[in-house]
Amino acid sequence: MGDRQHQDGIVAGRLSAEDYARNFADLHPPLDAHEARVEADRCYFCYDAPCMHACPTSIDIPMFIRQIATGDPLGSAKTIFDQNILGGMCARVCPTETLCEEACVREEAEGKPVQIGRLQRYATDAAMAAGRQFYERAAPTGRRVAVVGAGPAGLACAHRLAMHGHAVTIYEAREKPGGLNEYGIAAYKTPGGFAQAEVDYVTAIGGITIENGKALGRELSLTGLAHDFDAVFLAMGLSGVNALKAQGEEAGGVENAVDYIAHLRQASDLSALPIGRRVVVIGGGMTAIDIAVQARLLGAEEVTICYRRGKEHMNASLWEQDLAASKGVVIRHWLQPRRIVAEGGRVKAIELEYTALSEGRLTGTGETLTLKADQVFKAIGQTFEPAALNGSGETVALEGGRIRVDAEGRTSMPKVWAGGDCVAGGDDLTVSAVAQGRDAAESIHRALMG
Amino acid sequence: MADIRSNFVGIKSPNPFWLASAPPTDKAYNVERAFKAGWGGVVWKTLGENPPVVNVNGPRYGAIWGADRRLLGFNNIELITDRDLYVNLREIKQVKKTWPDRALVVSLMVPCQEEAWKTILPLVEETEADGIELNFGCPHGMSERGMGSAVGQVPEYVEMVVRWCKQNTRMPVITKLTPNITDIRKPARAAHAGGTDAVSLINTINSITGVDLDNFAPQPAIDGKGTHGGYCGPAVKPIALNMVAEIARDPETRGLPISGIGGVTTWRDAAEFLALGAGNVQVCTAAMTYGFKIVQEMIEGLKNWMDAKGHASLDDVIGRAVPNVTDWQYLNLNYVTKARIDQDLCIKCGRCHIACEDTSHQAITSQVNGERRFEVIEEECVGCNLCVNVCPVEGCIEMVPLAAGSLDKRTGKVVSGDYANWTTHPNNPMKVAAE
Numbered sequence: 001m002g003d004r005q006h007q008d009g010i011v012a013g014r015l016s017a018e019d020y021a022r023n024f025a026d027l028h029p030p031l032d033a034h035e036a037r038v039e040a041d042r043c044y045f046c047y048d049a050p051c052m053h054a055c056p057t058s059i060d061i062p063m064f065i066r067q068i069a070t071g072d073p074l075g076s077a078k079t080i081f082d083q084n085i086l087g088g089m090c091a092r093v094c095p096t097e098t099l100c101e102e103a104c105v106r107e108e109a110e111g112k113p114v115q116i117g118r119l120q121r122y123a124t125d126a127a128m129a130a131g132r133q134f135y136e137r138a139a140p141t142g143r144r145v146a147v148v149g150a151g152p153a154g155l156a157c158a159h160r161l162a163m164h165g166h167a168v169t170i171y172e173a174r175e176k177p178g179g180l181n182e183y184g185i186a187a188y189k190t191p192g193g194f195a196q197a198e199v200d201y202v203t204a205i206g207g208i209t210i211e212n213g214k215a216l217g218r219e220l221s222l223t224g225l226a227h228d229f230d231a232v233f234l235a236m237g238l239s240g241v242n243a244l245k246a247q248g249e250e251a252g253g254v255e256n257a258v259d260y261i262a263h264l265r266q267a268s269d270l271s272a273l274p275i276g277r278r279v280v281v282i283g284g285g286m287t288a289i290d291i292a293v294q295a296r297l298l299g300a301e302e303v304t305i306c307y308r309r310g311k312e313h314m315n316a317s318l319w320e321q322d323l324a325a326s327k328g329v330v331i332r333h334w335l336q337p338r339r340i341v342a343e344g345g346r347v348k349a350i351e352l353e354y355t356a357l358s359e360g361r362l363t364g365t366g367e368t369l370t371l372k373a374d375q376v377f378k379a380i381g382q383t384f385e386p387a388a389l390n391g392s393g394e395t396v397a398l399e400g401g402r403i404r405v406d407a408e409g410r411t412s413m414p415k416v417w418a419g420g421d422c423v424a425g426g427d428d429l430t431v432s433a434v435a436q437g438r439d440a441a442e443s444i445h446r447a448l449m450g
Numbered sequence: 451m452a453d454i455r456s457n458f459v460g461i462k463s464p465n466p467f468w469l470a471s472a473p474p475t476d477k478a479y480n481v482e483r484a485f486k487a488g489w490g491g492v493v494w495k496t497l498g499e500n501p502p503v504v505n506v507n508g509p510r511y512g513a514i515w516g517a518d519r520r521l522l523g524f525n526n527i528e529l530i531t532d533r534d535l536y537v538n539l540r541e542i543k544q545v546k547k548t549w550p551d552r553a554l555v556v557s558l559m560v561p562c563q564e565e566a567w568k569t570i571l572p573l574v575e576e577t578e579a580d581g582i583e584l585n586f587g588c589p590h591g592m593s594e595r596g597m598g599s600a601v602g603q604v605p606e607y608v609e610m611v612v613r614w615c616k617q618n619t620r621m622p623v624i625t626k627l628t629p630n631i632t633d634i635r636k637p638a639r640a641a642h643a644g645g646t647d648a649v650s651l652i653n654t655i656n657s658i659t660g661v662d663l664d665n666f667a668p669q670p671a672i673d674g675k676g677t678h679g680g681y682c683g684p685a686v687k688p689i690a691l692n693m694v695a696e697i698a699r700d701p702e703t704r705g706l707p708i709s710g711i712g713g714v715t716t717w718r719d720a721a722e723f724l725a726l727g728a729g730n731v732q733v734c735t736a737a738m739t740y741g742f743k744i745v746q747e748m749i750e751g752l753k754n755w756m757d758a759k760g761h762a763s764l765d766d767v768i769g770r771a772v773p774n775v776t777d778w779q780y781l782n783l784n785y786v787t788k789a790r791i792d793q794d795l796c797i798k799c800g801r802c803h804i805a806c807e808d809t810s811h812q813a814i815t816s817q818v819n820g821e822r823r824f825e826v827i828e829e830e831c832v833g834c835n836l837c838v839n840v841c842p843v844e845g846c847i848e849m850v851p852l853a854a855g856s857l858d859k860r861t862g863k864v865v866s867g868d869y870a871n872w873t874t875h876p877n878n879p880m881k882v883a884a885e
Contacts, residue, residue, distance in 0.1 A: 038519075
């Protein structure tokens, strides 16, 4: 505990150095060889396994676990990478409790699924530690593809395209590649510079150039890319943040959760990161959990998540909700923000209104609650900003505010594919972005070679 | 409470659980620990002539494992005791004196000459041990010197040595048989003819547990070389049960007391040996895996089962399954079963489906009305039991006999309530005419 533990306001250095180190250590430490063998032995090698169907990238889970059980972790890693080249990150960040592990027959049998995520990490870590590359580039095709965004979708797409012999240039708006893996995921899920190590592992196949600091609508235009390249894959994610629609939200101390998390992920010294004493988070998804938990871990005394609907409506999984609770976060339901109470331009409290569902519509009840707060995080969802797409010429059609694509990731515009969070109809999961990037690459390959 | 006191060829013990002649019974220290833990008796590790044999100084044991590295099969290349004969005899005498209510049998192996046996038998008698067990089983090392299984594999030798022993000692003689032989009944009959009081079986099975793939050395490896060792543990129980049953139902040896050995790990295993005709059981691998304490589970488990079933004493159990062991040709071909999957217990792993689909009779669905669901297709099910064996949930799949008069959807025939076997089957070219 630092001496600023109970200081009001947004201050840095609330904790001791040891506290920061402990709080931001690996949430799920890696399995050692013995633990992995014991866990792998639990897998029943199901037929047409439900876990496989629950995986957006359709990894052959029973096979990779059997390969661990038989002492072939590298073979296991290849089984994973064949379907998901970002299997290392997905092993860390996938909400397995609502995907493969929820479907595991051991969950049905005894309420204790095989720890698929941790086994996947065991195998992929083994391959990455050994520096083992499983794929070679096909003979160069002479075709060039531009990928916009070096997040999970863009990287997965680039890797598969490179494998097929195409030359790929990834344009990344930020200073580093990785997308949300680098700037978004909670720090305790991917410590130790893993995101960059994975980018290096993926791009080691060759044929992939990453140009950082280049954004669509800034240095690049879609029409330009479509003109200069044989194909374009758009994977720029979501850059907009929804507003609270609460009076006074421009007050100091009211921040976007995603911006704060990006800042946190890039911080070299967590003790230099200021955090409020009393923090209120508005939202009910994974980002709300991530910011709330990390606020606690940075030393905030009280962290309250306020969500405008009930527990059962939260996008954050039950497991994530329990994680937050275990870290001392209080989750309150049926509350929507109404007014930021500021003093001297800085937030002092937030006034919330109770809500209820009436005839399927969410309405305020009129009753209010005021929570003291010196910091308020907005985590009520991100939005796609289509302005960047607007060039002088043709542009892609949207659907529900995001890019419309078909089953193969094709947009309405010839030569242009899209995937990841920026496309309509997705579930905003890393693993789904990987699947879309991979599948779009296959579609691009077919189109280029057809 | 069931009475599990045992009287095996006149040797009394408070329970039928003996430790087999093996490393756990090599010296007084271990044997006294075993008696303190509750074991009913021990067969002291095989004594031989002085000077004692020597053992290898590298690994003596190998194993195979199941899931979670549970030991399933165990192998050894250890020889008979490598301690001085007189040290052993002194300790045997002392232990028997301290533990008069426990069975103490001494295993012996000396060269195939009458003089050798005549010399050692009085030395053992002097210890006041309860009996002797003739080690005709050891498949490694000693057999190369004309002892152990080299004797057990030649029925004439078995009979000869047993006769020498019966002529030269008042002690009960138990003859331990090797399974490394085509027909276990032959040495059993020979031992019987020689006048043995009982047989004990099985000894260990010739085996190599694996190969070290880094240096291509058979396991367990001594300086890069391996030799066949004796295999035992849970994996050999089915082989042992069959051999016990063969002797129990052989007209020539019927009634000959049998000490059952081979993979006994739980009270249930022991009860199965008793049911197939064993008068008691001997245990080794389970103790070497988990320590002596397991005997408490065995004692309590056997009593509880006997109480639940109303068996008052071991005699109510011993041999009860023997009349039900028959030859294939006498099995009832009119007995028809179908697998039935309990959908409430099913965890939908699908292993029954893929086993049946890939390797058997295509008799289990993988989907019903588009949903993942595993149901038996009675039109295809031959009742083979494969699905039961591969299902990870005990009791989820059952083989249900069809009642007489009901329709077997696979054959389209009505199930007969009559017994009919291969000997009278029309497809049998050797069929006997129906009376």
